[in-house]
Amino acid sequence: MDFTEPCSLIALPKELYKLKNLKKLILGGGFEGYSKVKLTDYSPIWKLENLEVLGLYNTKISNLEEIENLKKLKILILDFHKNLINIEKLTNLKNLETIQLDKTNLTSISFLRDLKKLQYISIGSNKLKTLSELNDHENILKICCCCNDINDKIFLPNSKKLKEVCFGNSELKDIISISHPNYIHQSLE
Secondary structure: OEEOOOOOOOOOOHHHHHOOOOOEEEEEOOOOOOOOOOOOOOOOHHHOOOOOEEEEEOOOOOEOOOHHHOOOOOEEEOOOOOOOEOHHHHHHOOOOOEEEOOOOOOOOOHHHOOOOOOOEEEOOOOOOOOOHHHOOOOOOOEEEOOOOOOOOEEEOOOOOOOOEEEOOOOOOOEEEEOOOOOOEEOOOO
């Protein structure tokens, strides 16, 4: 199901949970700062136990308390959410391979530490100062952390699979440990 086209979605059907085989649900809210999705009750989503892809772009969601029910989730997109609470519940999503948390006011990514299946991480335009929480990740292929306050000594994951790291518009001072990256990019703009 894809609700990314402009619509004024007010409520999710309470019967949504009956879609036992639903694998992908995308809810979009238009441009940053302007959301047409007026939902306040996301509880029907937490009952979709077979969901593998969840995209919530610029919606009104704030509480992730029950997201841990989505044990089969592989891809999670939560862009443009400034007031997320209970984000540490993401640590229970052990099958996550892709996570996108751009423009969410993150100051720490410690909740990613135990998500060892992660391959793609996008955490741009936040308030991050370090990536050290990712040191032990061996499966990461790509990290995008543009527009952050990363200014300490950076330790990149010990992943031999790492292919791309993007630091565009970040205040980098030092990169200490890089294990076999094929591509590192820092924008000079």
